[in-house]
Amino acid sequence: MKKNQKFFRNCLKELKPYDPHQVPYKIKLNANENPYGLPxxxxxxxxxxxxxxxxxxxxxxxxxxxxxxxxxxxxxxxxxxxxxxxxxxxxxxxxxxxxxxxxxxxxxxxxxxxxxxxxxxxxxxxxxxxxxxxxxxxxxxxxxxxxxxxxxxxxxxxxxxxxxxxxxxxxxxxxxxxxxxxxxxxxxxxxxxxxxxxxxxxxxxxxxxxxxxxxxxxxxxxxxxxxxxxxxxxxxxxxxxxxxxxxxxxxxxxxxxxxxNKEILKGSIKKIIEERERLINRINKILFFKAHPSQTNFVLVEVGSKENADLVYNSLLEQGILVQTVSDPVFSSSRYFLRITVGSKEENDILLKELENISKNLSFTPL
Ligand SMILES: Cc1ncc(COP(=O)(O)O)c(C=O)c1O
Structure with missing residues (x-):
């Protein structure tokens, strides 16, 4: 289809349709949703x-x-x-x-x-x-x-x-x-x-x-x-x-x-906050990863180069864990990140185990 017809808008030329990253997963940690759902x-x-x-x-x-x-x-x-x-x-x-x-x-x-x-x-x-x-x-x-x-x-x-x-x-x-x-x-x-x-x-x-x-x-x-x-x-x-x-x-x-009923939800919010702090502490103990402090229900994890980010993302996905890659031109080419939603305790335990395995089995340039 030709896009030089008069009814196309110039401002949309470079814009790509939003990609919601819909791939099969077992544990969904890419969109900052609440893992506990509604009571x-x-x-x-x-x-x-x-x-x-x-x-x-x-x-x-x-x-x-x-x-x-x-x-x-x-x-x-x-x-x-x-x-x-x-x-x-x-x-x-x-x-x-x-x-x-x-x-x-x-x-x-x-x-x-x-x-x-x-x-x-x-x-x-x-x-x-x-x-x-x-x-x-x-x-x-x-x-x-x-x-x-x-x-x-x-x-x-x-x-x-x-x-x-x-x-x-x-x-x-x-x-x-x-x-x-x-x-x-x-x-x-x-x-x-x-x-x-x-x-x-x-x-x-x-x-x-x-x-x-x-x-x-x-x-x-x-x-x-x-x-x-x-x-x-x-x-x-x-x-x-x-x-x-x-x-x-x-x-x-x-x-x-x-x-x-928002009072009832306070329990799950408290659990997410506790899990967030546990995730940050544990991730920071794993060689090559740096989890930044967070006041949200996700953690920004610095993994080094783009190759590292792709490796970690793909290795997690192979185990069914879906996270979000973050690349912003504002960061230098040696700074790539994953944004990981705080899941339930069970989900986070599986995530941490996989991150530990990935860091053992792969050779990284240390941060
Ligand atoms: C900072 C921020 N604002 C707004 C939104 C959009 O939220 P929603 O459209 O689901 O209300 C998000 C979703 O990730 C977000 O991270």
Whole structure:
């Protein structure tokens, strides 16, 4: 098929369809999901109430009950929240609402891949400011230099960052909020594993938005629910670009029940945090691997060269363990990483055994 026909978009020419890495596996540690899933009692409640839903009707366009539940928990109102099909959809909406051709969005390198993909899709120039290569700290002055330009409108900051797993200093982010003149989106997808949030600052700043998801701690990745907290003007702009009935009735119901029962999920979150620390300690005892500190439900493991990364990835996959390779041009060619989701204790034990075997049987250039 020829792509020089007038109906193709120039900005999509270089973009490849998203590759979800769907390969057969026994243990899935590549997408930062919750390995424990929802407790049976919550699933039963969802299914019981789902019988009474009116599937022939459109869903509540603004997910009112869920919006009320979450916003009131944060001391906010329904005008402060919008629900999306995962936070992915909300990232797209934010760029649609606050950008256009000729405008610029800014984030860190590395960071969450979808900021770039949706910027390209929405014809927005995209700038990545490298993190400090030693401790992954934020270069706030680099971000501000770009953000202060007239045509910059959005700054995305993942807090904690993905895939590095660390929090950036709060005062650096505040400086960006106060001085950039941009809408600053603080993406708190992993909030429940680290506990720090910018949510209380929404009433103080009119250019701050917080992104959250039900896909990680709340075990609901399959139903695609996320939300955005901000002031009413920002939320109203995002509603202008939203599909009218974006979140389906089943997802709205399930998210509501999960949020009402979030205390029950604390046990699995605590286990994940404990397992995370155990994984980091154990991986750091294995020659040639370096696990970086993490405030999330994944661990960034440095493995050296690209050859090492491919070897470890493929050897794990041969044993049915699926992890995620991380390569970012921002790192030198001797720095390759694997991003490994914290699994259940049993899964982590199998992973650790395999990593130990791989390190024994292969010859690495030591880090
Ligand atoms: C930092 C960050 N933000 C947002 C998301 C998207 O989450 P979802 O679209 O499932 O809500 C992810 C998923 O991995 C993420 O790592």
């Amino acid at each position: 049976g009692e919550i699933i039963e409640e969802i299914l019981r109430k789902a019988k009474k839903l009116e599937y022939s009707r459109y869903p509540d366009a603004n997910s009112e009950k869920l919006s009320e539940l979450i916003s009131s928990f944060w001391g906010l109102t329904r005008d402060n929240i919008i629900i999306g099909n995962g936070s992915d959809e909300l990232i797209d909406y934010l760029i649609k609402a606050f950008s256009e051709k000729g405008r610029r969005a800014i984030t860190t390198a590395p960071s969450f891949a979808m900021y770039k993909i949706y910027s390209i899709v929405n014809n927005t120039n995209f700038v990545e400011i490298p993190l400090d290569q030693n401790n992954f700290s934020l270069n706030e002055d680099g971000i501000l230099e770009e953000a202060k330009k007239e045509d910059s409108s959005l700054v995305f900051i993942a807090y904690p960052n993905a895939p590095t797993g660390n929090y950036f200093a709060k005062d650096k982010i505040i400086k960006i909020i106060e001085e950039s003149g941009c809408l600053v989106v603080v993406d708190e997808a992993y909030y429940e594993f680290g506990g720090k949030t910018f949510a209380p600052l929404i009433s103080r700043y009119n250019n701050l938005a917080i992104l959250r998801t039900f896909s990680k701690a709340y075990s609901l990745a399959g139903l695609r629910v996320g939300y955005l907290l901000s002031n009413p003007e920002i939320i109203n702009e995002v509603k202008k670009v939203k599909s009218p009935f974006n979140v389906n009735i089943f997802s709205q119901l399930a998210a509501q029940i999960v949020y009402e």
